[in-house]
Structures are given as structure tokens and as C-alpha cells.
Amino acid sequence: MGELSRKVSLAQGEGAFGLVGNMSEVAWIDQAFGVVRGRPGATRPRLSTSGVLDPHAFSATNFIYFVDDDEVLTVNEDPIDPYQRPSFSRSLVLTEAYFHALQDAFPFVVHDDFLSNLFNVSTQHSWTGRRLLAKANMMWAIGSKWLEMTGMNGEAPRDTHQHYYARARALGLDHRAVFDHPNIDQVQGMGLLVLYLLFNGSVTRAWITLGCATRHATALGLHLRVTDPSVSDEDLRSRARTWYSLYSLEVLISEITGRPKSMSVSDVTVPIDLLERGNLDYSPPSPVTSQIGDSILLEISRKTWLEHLDLMQNTSSLEVKVGELGQEAASPDYAIPNAYLPQRLCLCLLSDKIARQLYSGTNDDTWVGLQRKIHGLEDEMQHWFENLPENLYLVSRGRQSRNLRARIELAMYYRSLQMILYRPCLCANSVEVEAVESREFNHRSARACVLGAMSMLALLPDDPTITEIYRRLPWWSLLHFVAQASAVLHLELAIDAQHFEGEVNQLVESVTKAMQYLHCMAGASLSAYRAWNIFRTLLTEVSRRYHNMDLSGVAQDAPRPPGWTEELDKVVSGY
Structure with missing residues (x-):
């Protein structure tokens, strides 16, 4: 039986407050302080055993370094128009920034598929339109934050990443809300929200939102191998990408906090090799962009991104290497290899196994x-x-x-x-x-x-x-x-x-x-x-x-x- 010798506080929900496990570097920092300050037993190995709470788990919370870098609720979602979108060129820049920043590590959304549907988002306030636009705003929020961090945002754009998140909240994607019977699109949107919160240092909020997303993904059976012949190959890959993106986030947050995971690999049967079939950045031509043509739209998006990088190169007095990023994006080797995601997931699975075998609270x-x-x-x-x-x-x-x-x-x-x-x-x-x-x-x-x-x-x-x-x-x-x-x-x-x-x-x-x-x-x-x-x-x-x-x-x-x-x-x- 596990024991809790003292209550644990989550403070105001900011940062990464809460219980710190021994797998976390925060516990390692605490042990180093314990050694130099002469705390009894600090030089001994620290492992979780017998399900009993480590008394040092509380002293370790003093050294949690994650803080909310920005107040994500700065912009009030009530008075804004949730259907307002950035200009055509700005939306392309933010979209390309999102995909470049994440390099396929968390493929909730596929590049070509997203662009094919971006300009067909319903303006009739349908539920489908709201969901797609909420996802788009979360992607733009992440892209905007990355451009800001890298100094490539241009001249003080009117909308910040908080504006895009405010629109996503107005469209129903809110870390403070309980999500009801979502479909896979909404689960992907929740995953994007987890990414945004994590990138902001809001680890506790990301962890809680991820738990909710994982419950919904499990209820949809995304963790299971699908044998229904009516399910297309693209749907199979979408399900696998969504599940393993959530899993990768779960592993990362577990490494940061040292807490146990809310999903067990023993229950997962969806094959990783689904992610190796073909190019993840490819989807079949969609009729919704037939007026422009998918290939033309993709070329326009690529050209707009390169022009933005060139502009940043010409206006930057500090970073002459922006041009190198443009050359990289223009090269035929720019695409992330298809083997990258499966190989990265192998490391996630190893991390999970290390946690279970070495850091589990029931390790005797x-x-x-x-x-x-x-x-x-x-x-x-x-x-x-x-x-x-x-x-x-x-x-x-x-x-x-x-x-x-x-x-x-x-x-x-x-x-x-x-x-x-x-x-x-x-x-x-x-x-x-x-x-x-x-x-x-x-x-x-x-x-x-x-x-x-x-x-x-x-x-x-x-x-x-x-x-x-x-x-x-x-x-x-x-x-x-x-x-x-x-x-x-x-x-x-x-x-x-x-x-x-x-x-x-x-x-x-x-x-x-x-x-x-x-x-x-x-x-x-x-x-x-x-x-x-x-x-x-x-x-x-x-x-x-x-x-x-x-x-x-x-x-x-x-x-x-x-x-x-x-x-x-x-x-x-x-x-």
C-alpha cells in the first residue's frame, strides 16, 4: 500500500508544482544540495521502493524551475471574433513555422493535409468548422511563439500567440474546460493545446490536459490495432500518429516531473510501423482546393515561407544565419526522414521501460x-x-x-x-x-x-x-x-x-x-x-x-x- 506522509500542493497551477519523482532532474538537484549542505543520507542512492512516499520529494519541490513564461489568458476571449483569421500570407508563415519548429516530433497534424483544408474551413459556424479552426489557431499560437523566440516574427505583429489561443478558447479548446465526447480531430486539438502549454512552461496544466486527452483517445480505441477493413490506410496512420504523439508527450512530462504515466504500454497494440508507411507529409489530393490545386498551394506556401526568411535575413542586425535556415528549407533534403519518428518512439519506449524497472514505487x-x-x-x-x-x-x-x-x-x-x-x-x-x-x-x-x-x-x-x-x-x-x-x-x-x-x-x-x-x-x-x-x-x-x-x-x-x-x-x- 502506498503512503502519503504529507499533503502535496499544486500552488496556483502554474509551472510544474506538485509531487517530484526520483526520475526528474529536480530530484537530482535536490540531492546535490543535500550533499553540499550535509543532509543525512544525501550521498546514498535515492530510489522509490515499496510504494512509500520519499520524504525528500517535498524538499525537491523547492527546486522546481518551470514557471509560466507568459500568462496565456492575457487576451480575453469573450469580446473577440473567434472566426477572425490572419491574412493569407501570415497564415501560411505561421503554418510553416509550426511544422518547421516541431520537425515531425509530434505529428498530430499532417502538413499537406492541413494546407489542403485550411482555406475550406466553414464560415457558417458549423461544429466541424469550429473544430478545424480551433486546431488551426493552436498551431498558429505555437508557430507565433516559436517565431517570437527565434527573433523571426517580423515587426511587432498585431496578433500574438495569446490572441490565437484566445480564439481557440472561444472555439471550444480551453485548458480550463472539461471536454465532452470528442472525436479524433478534437483529441488532436487537445494534443496541440498540451504542446502549447508545455512550451510555455505550464507543465502542470499541460500534464492535466494531457491526461484528459489520453482518456478520450483510449475511449476512441486509438491505442488498439484496427482490423476493420472499411478503415482506410490514411485513417489508420492518423490514429497511430495521434496516439503516439500523446504518448511521446506523456513520456516527456514524466521525465520532467518524475511522475508515473497515465497509460500502460501493455495495453497498446497499435503498430509503430504504421508511421513508416510512405511519406508522413503526403496526403491524397483533396477536392476542396481544386480551384487552386494542391500542388500550387503547397508551392505558394513554401515560397511565402522562404520570402519571410529572406525578409528576416535582410532586416536582422544580429543574426546573419537566418539565411542559412532559408537555404536549408529550400534544399531537397529539408524533409525530415520517415524513420525519424519511429526511431524517436523507440527511445520513448526505452524511457518508459527504464521508469518502470528502476524508478517504480513498487520496486523491491x-x-x-x-x-x-x-x-x-x-x-x-x-x-x-x-x-x-x-x-x-x-x-x-x-x-x-x-x-x-x-x-x-x-x-x-x-x-x-x-x-x-x-x-x-x-x-x-x-x-x-x-x-x-x-x-x-x-x-x-x-x-x-x-x-x-x-x-x-x-x-x-x-x-x-x-x-x-x-x-x-x-x-x-x-x-x-x-x-x-x-x-x-x-x-x-x-x-x-x-x-x-x-x-x-x-x-x-x-x-x-x-x-x-x-x-x-x-x-x-x-x-x-x-x-x-x-x-x-x-x-x-x-x-x-x-x-x-x-x-x-x-x-x-x-x-x-x-x-x-x-x-x-x-x-x-x-x-
């Missing part, structure tokens, strides 16, 4: 049993690595190749899972009698955890600029990845670098790079600024354990982002 394994599980999971990860298609093979930072954005995202996710897998072994060496083989396994695994962090950071460009990293890197999980790596490195330094004797300088170099990325993101993100403050405090305390640690590359302060309040300042000062 001995330490030897835990080591055996780690070894088995290690073999599975190695098998995935060795069987990657050549066009997705993991890359080093300096290597030029096709599909670079997809490769970097897979490489970063792989390194993230390495940290999660080996994290239980990253603790102080035990003074108790331990078999040589067991001690060697622990030491090797602890090093592998830290090397995963160092390898991830090595993938990132040096001298980051905020707009470039959000264009080139997986921006939806970048802060999470960097915080993971930073937490692992700080924890190793906190236990006196026991697994890296004589290599402290290399650890400090990696920590410095992580801090530079947090510093870079801090000026535009409340969550990143809060994370930077947490790690800057931790680094100061860790550095006192060393003689003359060189922190010359780490700034003392970070730029405050717009919206930072005195209330948030009080939270930071209490670390």
Missing part, C-alpha cells in the same frame, strides 16, 4: 537485482544505437550532414536516457563491504551517467545565441536537457568527483557550458532564469569544496526576463 529489488536490470536496459539502448538508419546516425557537433536537426535531437535524447539509466549509481562510494564486481559496475555506471551529460553538452554549439539555439536545437526540451546535464555534473562535483579523480577540470568545462546555455536562455524565459539562479547558487556552494576552481567562464548574474516579479525573487532568495 536488491541492489544486485537493480544492477542486473540496468545491464539489460543498457544492452537494449546499445542495440537501438547500433541499428539506427544511416541517415539518422548520431552526429558530433562539428560534422556537417543532412537531416542535422533530427540527428541532433535523437542524439540529445539518447544522452538524456543514458543519464536517467545510470543515475541510480551516481552516489558516493560505499564504505560498506561490497563485492569487487559490484563496486566496479557502480563505478562504470556512474562514469557513464556523467559522460552522458558531457557528451550531450558537447553536441551543442559553442558561444550560443538565443535565436540560433531555438532554431537549430530541440527547443521544446532544450531547457530540460540542459538542466539534466547540469544536475548530473553538479552532483558528481558535490561528491568530490569520486568517479573522475584527476578530471575535475573537464567537469568544470562542461558545467561552464551548461551555465552559458542557461544564461543565454534566461533573458527570454522565466523558467530558464529560475533554473540559472538555482544552479548558480548550487555551483557557488559546490565550488567551496575545491581549491581554486576556475569559474571565470560563468557569469555572476543573468539578465532578468520580462515578467520577473518580486514574488519570484523571494522564491529564488530562499534556495
Whole structure:
């Protein structure tokens, strides 16, 4: 029986407040603080066992760094016209921005299919028209936010991402509302809403909305293999894309919060190989655009996007590399490989398996049993690595190749899972009698955890600029990845670098790079600024354990982002 020794608060629903599990980097940060501040038992492995609540789960909430970056309800949906749409060219730019930003990681919507139906959305206020337009507004909200983050939004557009979300709310897509008997289109819309909330740092709201979307998807049977011969291949792929997009989000939020998932893979039979059939960006010609022709519309959309990138290149005084993005979009290698999504889902399934076997609250394994599980999971990860298609093979930072954005995202996710897998072994060496083989396994695994962090950071460009990293890197999980790596490195330094004797300088170099990325993101993100403050405090305390640690590359302060309040300042000062 599980026990709860103290009530858990969700605060006002903002950020990622609530229970923090040991799989989360927030728990790792808490343990590092516990070590440097001499908390009893902080140097021991921290695992969830016997279904009993870890008492440190409450202290870990002090280091939750996610904050709502923007107030998503800034624009009141009541007085606005929900059927108002951006201009033809602006709608194309926002649509292309959405698809470019997400690079098929969460394919709730298919590019060609969406464009084919975009200009046939009913203006007669039908339910079908409302649903399609609500989805479109959520996509435009995400596209607008990404353009804003990358400095490619142009001259202060009249409508911000909050305006598009306000119209979506007026059309029925609202995180505060309970959804009643939705169809697959509405489930996809809810998935887009989860993405939007997550990208805003509203992790708790995203988590709750995702739970509702998952219930509806399960009720529609999206998790099951369909044998009905009347269901078309395109419908089968749509169902699979929708389910596995929700699943990918569930895994990501579980990694961030450390909480158990609301779906079990043992109940899922929909085959992943449905996602490998043909080009995901293709759909059969639709009669609704026969006046223009699908191919012509697609070409117009592509041309409009390239013209927008050219305009941003000519008007930007800071980022000359916008032109490179245009060249990339114009190249024949721009399309994300079809194998990318299935390979990414394999990593999601591995993450789920690691969580169940190593971090489950009902885990009663001995330490030897835990080591055996780690070894088995290690073999599975190695098998995935060795069987990657050549066009997705993991890359080093300096290597030029096709599909670079997809490769970097897979490489970063792989390194993230390495940290999660080996994290239980990253603790102080035990003074108790331990078999040589067991001690060697622990030491090797602890090093592998830290090397995963160092390898991830090595993938990132040096001298980051905020707009470039959000264009080139997986921006939806970048802060999470960097915080993971930073937490692992700080924890190793906190236990006196026991697994890296004589290599402290290399650890400090990696920590410095992580801090530079947090510093870079801090000026535009409340969550990143809060994370930077947490790690800057931790680094100061860790550095006192060393003689003359060189922190010359780490700034003392970070730029405050717009919206930072005195209330948030009080939270930071209490670390």
C-alpha cells in the first residue's frame, strides 16, 4: 500500500508544482544540495521502493524551475471574433513555422493535409468548422511563439500567440474546460493545446490536459490495432500518429516531473510501423482546393515561407544565419526522414521501460537485482544505437550532414536516457563491504551517467545565441536537457568527483557550458532564469569544496526576463 506522509500542493497551477519523482532532474538537484549542505543520507542512492512516499520529494519541490513564461489568458476571449483569421500570407508563415519548429516530433497534424483544408474551413459556424479552426489557431499560437523566440516574427505583429489561443478558447479548446465526447480531430486539438502549454512552461496544466486527452483517445480505441477493413490506410496512420504523439508527450512530462504515466504500454497494440508507411507529409489530393490545386498551394506556401526568411535575413542586425535556415528549407533534403519518428518512439519506449524497472514505487529489488536490470536496459539502448538508419546516425557537433536537426535531437535524447539509466549509481562510494564486481559496475555506471551529460553538452554549439539555439536545437526540451546535464555534473562535483579523480577540470568545462546555455536562455524565459539562479547558487556552494576552481567562464548574474516579479525573487532568495 502506498503512503502519503504529507499533503502535496499544486500552488496556483502554474509551472510544474506538485509531487517530484526520483526520475526528474529536480530530484537530482535536490540531492546535490543535500550533499553540499550535509543532509543525512544525501550521498546514498535515492530510489522509490515499496510504494512509500520519499520524504525528500517535498524538499525537491523547492527546486522546481518551470514557471509560466507568459500568462496565456492575457487576451480575453469573450469580446473577440473567434472566426477572425490572419491574412493569407501570415497564415501560411505561421503554418510553416509550426511544422518547421516541431520537425515531425509530434505529428498530430499532417502538413499537406492541413494546407489542403485550411482555406475550406466553414464560415457558417458549423461544429466541424469550429473544430478545424480551433486546431488551426493552436498551431498558429505555437508557430507565433516559436517565431517570437527565434527573433523571426517580423515587426511587432498585431496578433500574438495569446490572441490565437484566445480564439481557440472561444472555439471550444480551453485548458480550463472539461471536454465532452470528442472525436479524433478534437483529441488532436487537445494534443496541440498540451504542446502549447508545455512550451510555455505550464507543465502542470499541460500534464492535466494531457491526461484528459489520453482518456478520450483510449475511449476512441486509438491505442488498439484496427482490423476493420472499411478503415482506410490514411485513417489508420492518423490514429497511430495521434496516439503516439500523446504518448511521446506523456513520456516527456514524466521525465520532467518524475511522475508515473497515465497509460500502460501493455495495453497498446497499435503498430509503430504504421508511421513508416510512405511519406508522413503526403496526403491524397483533396477536392476542396481544386480551384487552386494542391500542388500550387503547397508551392505558394513554401515560397511565402522562404520570402519571410529572406525578409528576416535582410532586416536582422544580429543574426546573419537566418539565411542559412532559408537555404536549408529550400534544399531537397529539408524533409525530415520517415524513420525519424519511429526511431524517436523507440527511445520513448526505452524511457518508459527504464521508469518502470528502476524508478517504480513498487520496486523491491536488491541492489544486485537493480544492477542486473540496468545491464539489460543498457544492452537494449546499445542495440537501438547500433541499428539506427544511416541517415539518422548520431552526429558530433562539428560534422556537417543532412537531416542535422533530427540527428541532433535523437542524439540529445539518447544522452538524456543514458543519464536517467545510470543515475541510480551516481552516489558516493560505499564504505560498506561490497563485492569487487559490484563496486566496479557502480563505478562504470556512474562514469557513464556523467559522460552522458558531457557528451550531450558537447553536441551543442559553442558561444550560443538565443535565436540560433531555438532554431537549430530541440527547443521544446532544450531547457530540460540542459538542466539534466547540469544536475548530473553538479552532483558528481558535490561528491568530490569520486568517479573522475584527476578530471575535475573537464567537469568544470562542461558545467561552464551548461551555465552559458542557461544564461543565454534566461533573458527570454522565466523558467530558464529560475533554473540559472538555482544552479548558480548550487555551483557557488559546490565550488567551496575545491581549491581554486576556475569559474571565470560563468557569469555572476543573468539578465532578468520580462515578467520577473518580486514574488519570484523571494522564491529564488530562499534556495
